Amino acid sequence: MSLTSNAHPAALPPWARSVTAGTGVVAALLGVTVLIGWYLHLPALIQLRPGFAPMQYNSAVCFILAGCAVLSLSFGRRSRLPATLGFLVTAIGTATLAEYLSQIDLGIDQALFHSYITGGISCAGRMSPVSAFCFTLAGLAFLCLTVRAAAGWRSPVAGSIASIIVSISLVALLGYMFHLPGTYGWGQLTQVAAHTAAGLGLIGAALFIIAWSNATHPGERTPRWLPVPLALGVFVASLILYFALNAKQQDDIADTVKTSAENVRNQLTVRLEARSRALNRMAKRWEFAGAQSQSAWEADATNYLHDFPDWQAVEWLDATHRVRWIVPLAGNEDKIGRDLTQEPVRKAALAQATGENQPIVSRIFTLFRGGLGFVVYVPIVLNGQSNGSLAAVVQAQGCFARYLPSAVAEGEAITLSQDGRQFFSRAASAPPLSKAWVAQQTIELHGVDWDLRMWPTPELAARLNSPLPGIVLLAGILGALLLAAVCHYAQRAARHAAETARHAAETERANAALQAALDNVKTLEGLLPICTGCKRIRDDSGYWNQIDSYISRNTNASLSHGYCPECAAKAFTDFGYDVPPEVEAAVAAGNYE
Numbered sequence: 001m002s003l004t005s006n007a008h009p010a011a012l013p014p015w016a017r018s019v020t021a022g023t024g025v026v027a028a029l030l031g032v033t034v035l036i037g038w039y040l041h042l043p044a045l046i047q048l049r050p051g052f053a054p055m056q057y058n059s060a061v062c063f064i065l066a067g068c069a070v071l072s073l074s075f076g077r078r079s080r081l082p083a084t085l086g087f088l089v090t091a092i093g094t095a096t097l098a099e100y101l102s103q104i105d106l107g108i109d110q111a112l113f114h115s116y117i118t119g120g121i122s123c124a125g126r127m128s129p130v131s132a133f134c135f136t137l138a139g140l141a142f143l144c145l146t147v148r149a150a151a152g153w154r155s156p157v158a159g160s161i162a163s164i165i166v167s168i169s170l171v172a173l174l175g176y177m178f179h180l181p182g183t184y185g186w187g188q189l190t191q192v193a194a195h196t197a198a199g200l201g202l203i204g205a206a207l208f209i210i211a212w213s214n215a216t217h218p219g220e221r222t223p224r225w226l227p228v229p230l231a232l233g234v235f236v237a238s239l240i241l242y243f244a245l246n247a248k249q250q251d252d253i254a255d256t257v258k259t260s261a262e263n264v265r266n267q268l269t270v271r272l273e274a275r276s277r278a279l280n281r282m283a284k285r286w287e288f289a290g291a292q293s294q295s296a297w298e299a300d301a302t303n304y305l306h307d308f309p310d311w312q313a314v315e316w317l318d319a320t321h322r323v324r325w326i327v328p329l330a331g332n333e334d335k336i337g338r339d340l341t342q343e344p345v346r347k348a349a350l351a352q353a354t355g356e357n358q359p360i361v362s363r364i365f366t367l368f369r370g371g372l373g374f375v376v377y378v379p380i381v382l383n384g385q386s387n388g389s390l391a392a393v394v395q396a397q398g399c400f401a402r403y404l405p406s407a408v409a410e411g412e413a414i415t416l417s418q419d420g421r422q423f424f425s426r427a428a429s430a431p432p433l434s435k436a437w438v439a440q441q442t443i444e445l446h447g448v449d450w451d452l453r454m455w456p457t458p459e460l461a462a463r464l465n466s467p468l469p470g471i472v473l474l475a476g477i478l479g480a481l482l483l484a485a486v487c488h489y490a491q492r493a494a495r496h497a498a499e500t501a502r503h504a505a506e507t508e509r510a511n512a513a514l515q516a517a518l519d520n521v522k523t524l525e526g527l528l529p530i531c532t533g534c535k536r537i538r539d540d541s542g543y544w545n546q547i548d549s550y551i552s553r554n555t556n557a558s559l560s561h562g563y564c565p566e567c568a569a570k571a572f573t574d575f576g577y578d579v580p581p582e583v584e585a586a587v588a589a590g591n592y593e
Contacts (some may be wrong), residue, residue, distance in 0.1 A: 016213040020074040023206040028067030030199045034060035038113060046117060052176075053184070053191035058092055058490045059115040062135045063199050065089050069142050070206045086142025092138030100189065102130050121190040128192040134168055137161045145214070156225040158207055159458045163229035165204030167237040173246040175244060184243030197402035211538075213363065215455035220498070222491060231484035238476015253456065253464050254436050260409040261439035261454040268452075273443055275308050275392065276376055282376040282388050291382065294325055310402040314375070315391040321350050326386075335368055346375060350445060352379040354386060361446040362394065362419045371395045372423040376446070389561040396423040400480035411460030415453045416443075433461050466565050497550045523590060565589075 012020065033477060034055045047054035070083035095108050109115075109125035127372050128134075141161040144154045175183025176194050184189035188421025192200075201342045208229070215223035279408060282300055286292055292300075301314040305327060313332055316325040320338045326332045340346040349362035359378045367373045373395040380387040396416070404426060413432075416424040432455040443450040529538040536544040548559045563571060565586035572579045 001128055012213045016209050017074050019069055020206040020209050022069045023071030023202045024074060027202050028064050031060040031063030045473035048194055053193045054117045055193040059127045059131050059196050062089050062092055066138055066203050073145060073210050083146040084141050086139045089135050091138025093132045093139060096127055096132035097129060103223055106562040122188060125153050126190060128190040129186050130192040131196050134165050134244050137165055138203050145210060155211040159211035159229045160232050162204045162208035162211060163233035164236050166201055169197045169201035169204060171237050171240045172531060180244045182247035182250055183240055209242055212359055227487040230479040230487055234476055234480040234483055242469045242473035242487050245472060249466055257412060257437055257440040258455055260412055261441045261452060263454055264409055265441040265443055268403060268443055278304060279376055279390055279392050280359055283380045286380050297325060298327050310399045311392050312395045313393040316388060317391055318388040348466045349531045350389060351379050353379045353389060357381060359446050361448045363448060364421055364423045367395060371397060400424045411457055413457050417451045429459050430458055
């Protein structure tokens with residue numbers, strides 16, 4: 001491949017030259033304007049609106065280079081400038097993509113300028129991967145239009161590249177209009193700025209016009225390769241929309257689960273706080289009224305469990321942390337007199353409740369009657385002295401099953417755990433279909449933290465997943481094929497019509513020439529009255545004409561006069577001359593009537 005001075009495309013038509021030259025000027029001015037914004041600290045020129053992605057310094061430089069390259073191609077100047085500028089644009093775009101792919105900083109992002117706007121970008125000074133990809137394609141298109149070897153493929157390749165750039169930029173702008181971040185950003189990486197997308201669209205359109213103008217055959221209005229870039233552009237646009245809509249759908253599902261998790265956390269916190277406050281009121285009544293009798297206390301505890309049947313038992317522990325009273329007693333007889341200081345989890349919670357003189361929730365442990373649970377301890381202080389504690393025993397799975405029936409966060413799996421130890425689950429047999437759909441919340445309650453995890457079950461995920469992204473992609477593929485087919489057959493029809501018109505014009509010209517020839521031909525038709533003796537011919541007016549005069553007047557033939565052999569012999573004889581031998585030979589031949 002070689003780049004030479006005669007490798008540039010032919011001069012563009014006036015309209016194409018005007019459009020592309022104006023586009024090149026606008027693109028270059030866009031880059032200059034953003035550079036001014038960076039140097040003068042004018043964020044409105046860099047990111048248009050607060051919260052929008054900024055156009056990076058290197059992107060502005062690429063716009064200046066690309067705009068100058070478009071200008072050079074517009075006027076068909078015989079120089080290496082477009083190829084050189086295209087190479088620089090490709091180098092910057094390719095190096096930036098390499099940084100994203102390799103996660104290695106090559107030092108090009110802030111080589112010319114240190115960026116001071118860091119919001120919404122993944123790496124300071126680094127242009128969006130979307131911008132880098134489009135600039136790389138644009139640079140390759142400039143090289144295609146200026147390469148000498150195998151010139152037949154230059155325009156189709158450049159036109160296809162330009163259609164991809166235009167599709168990406170238009171979809172990005174639509175994404176800004178309809179709040180689809182997936183159209184102007186890839187994952188959590190830097191997003192392409194709105195004015196960057198607009199500028200790339202201008203560069204792509206200019207390249208497409210140049211490729212179009214250089215590839216149009218004489219007598220044809222469109223290049224024959226037009227169906228390919230049209231189909232490619234529609235396909236790329238539909239593919240980007242598919243991923244953007246799919247990402248938006250995933251985010252919506254994640255937001256839905258997150259909202260549900262916050263609601264579940266709030267419900268659990270409110271319910272547990274209500275029960276803790278009720279238990280605390282029991283302790284305060286003890287402190288206010290003095291030591292209670294066992295029967296009075298049991299009646300109070302029975303009412304408590306009646307109001308809160310999701311809790312398993314209520315205990316009174318004396319100052320030595322031994323269980324003295326318990327409701328209900330049935331099934332808990334063996335716990336009477338039990339020293340809870342022998343159990344590390346309960347001992348730690350009791351010490352904290354006594355030391356802080358406030359309700360404390362124990363860590364998760366295996367309960368006396370089986371299953372995982374926890375205990376809420378409320379200290380009792382009578383006359384400044386510890387009078388033991390009240391304890392509410394909670395079996396976690398049964399309790400939270402009451403708190404969180406299927407109607408709460410319907411269709412979502414829920415787990416509660418502490419330090420990685422799961423103590424409650426609902427519909428959690430199937431693992432999450434996507435990590436992005438897992439919502440995590442922390443429930444902080446009287447000295448303990450519980451980890452709440454939620455995700456949609458496969459049934460709920462199937463209901464929440466819309467077929468719209470797939471429909472858009474399928475419609476885009478079918479639309480691309482249909483558009484290419486329609487364009488192809490329209491071009492064929494146009495060429496056939498032009499060929500038919502050409503043949504019709506040639507036929508008409510031939511017929512006209514033939515008619516003109518026929519108009520000059522005069523023929524004698526019908527029955528001509530001729531005198532038997534003198535051979536004169538009578539015309540339509542009844543006048544008798546000499547045969548030579550009649551023929552000359554009514555045809556295009558010219559007559560010459562002479563003697564036939566017989567008349568020639570007679571004339572020689574009448575004038576007394578000897579008949580020449582050649583005349584005698586002609587008479588003897590008898591080649592006349």
